[in-house]
Amino acid sequence: MNVIRVMTGNEACAEGALAAGLSFFAGYPITPSSEIAEELAELLPCAEGVFIQMEDELASIGAVIGASLTGAKAMTATSGPGFSLMQENIGYAIMAEVPCVIVNVMRGGPSTGLPTLPSQGDVMQARWGTHGDHQIIALAPYSVIEIFDLTIRAFNLAEKYRTPVILLLDEILAHVSEKVVLSDTAVRVIIDRIIPQEAPEAYLPYRYTQNLIPPMAPFGSGYRYHVTGLAHDETGFPTNDPVEIEKLLFRLQDKIIRNRDDIVQVEEFLLEDAEIGIISYGSSARSCRHAIRQLRAQGVRVGMLRLITIWPFANVKVEKWTKNIGKWYVVEMNMGQIAREVEAAAHGDATIFGIRQINGEPINPEFICQKIKDGLNV
């Protein structure tokens, strides 16, 4: 049975998380993400899960990682300043391979910036916020129903690849109310982490398995092992052996890179006959859809490659489409963070322009139409 509801993006995120099996949330209030915590404070105890408001975001991500190690599906939600505070332990979750979901409802920055206004300024921080070489998975939904679906997907990817997954929303998406049709729970795919089958004595917590993702035993289930953020070998204990260090760091890299096809999602919108392409994501992509309809009504053939997965970057798709279409606009509420990635992937095959706005106002469709039409006359 499908259920029809009206909800905000933040509500959809909270409910999507519960649908994915969330059993632990720790967070610290910050606009525009607080409604996710408020919603879960009420819903989680009734679902026999734990909600806890921590003393800050450093504590929130720590508690989330701790809970996940006991087998819980765990999440936190924050915005720019809090996301900055979480960075060290996001790296810990990558290194120790602890599944968790971090929601960042983006607002204008830097610093306290624009607490109540939207931005897409944290895209690169999601990629490189924590120190050291690493891979990260980040998703960027663009509607309320997609927030629900991608929150579930964020948990599924976190569990499948034993890694933190970042869900990038923004102030517009968080607070917009939309009618959503929630699909039948029976058809929803829920992925749980693989747990070891071998006896505790034979368990190697960071074993090099064929799929590069070691089974994960919850703390307290009889498997006694060590977890550290230091470089470690298959046993989980620290090592300074260059061979072991390289093995670990490449495995962490490869488990994501080799599964790009499974992780990376894009939407190809009216691209087949397009002469001009747009690349966008999140709430900016909503404006792009409107702009494309308006431009097409005026005879300008525009299409869009919408990034649903932001990281890893959709190199293959961008490469393919920039070979087919020579002129591209990257529409984003920042100074061109994704435009640079597009340029790198296009290898000079196409001309890339940016349509950007960082003043706290959403990029409206008319602005996009105007920029593209101005470009037609040159």
Next chain:
Amino acid sequence: MFEYEKYIRKNKFPLVWCSGCGDGIVLKALLRAIDSIGLEKENVCMVSGIGCSSRLTGYVDCNTLHTTHGRAITFATGIKMAKPELNVIVITGDGDATAIGGNHYIHAARRNIDLTVIIFNNFIYGMTGGQVSPTTPVGMLASTAPFGNMENTFNISGLAQAAGASFVARGTVYHTVMLEKLIKKAILKNGFSVVEVLSPCPTAFGRRNKSGTIIDMMNEQKDNCVTSARAERMSERELEGKTVIGELVNIDRPECSKQYRKLIERCRSGL
């Protein structure tokens, strides 16, 4: 004879600690306490931060988690709330717990979450080579206080007491029998429990401050400490310059993870 081997990961030896470091004595007392309570290793989770003392978790055969600097209590809070049946013990240094992790320390005490926090107070940053700590006594030398520490210090135990901890005690590596008893009590206590252990660092603190050998440093503990029972009968003047050891706080307050389970029950019964 107590069999340490039942509880240690012997293949991880030798220990990273310097010879003469007090931390090994605390490890022994901790293992004896765990054994005397009869805890199953499967149900013990040890969580540490970063520092010499925090390396302890690597050596104990239970669920062990070596986290980031200052954050051990936050990871432990997540573990305890998600799986309250685990006995969660936090291993931390004075810098780890009261400088970078000070906020988590007082909030965990306020929440009164059932963690046992063992703070290895060596009055210095050991791991990074002897920088000044929030507990370095005024006038003492550190690599970042080459003219002597000018700042006031934290009273680690007093901080926990003021913030609402259920159990607070101070011990030393000289008074090992007492230390084992204090740790045992702390683990058994339902609520936030702290044992501050004065654990000398001959390398990063002792050498610079000319404290002598580890024997000298332990003798100083013997001479300088008075038990809390005896301290009660001493005047303020008599107590000057002395360190009070033993049980300092033991009170009953509602515990965080249990209160939360009650809430789940309430939601289930629809009240």
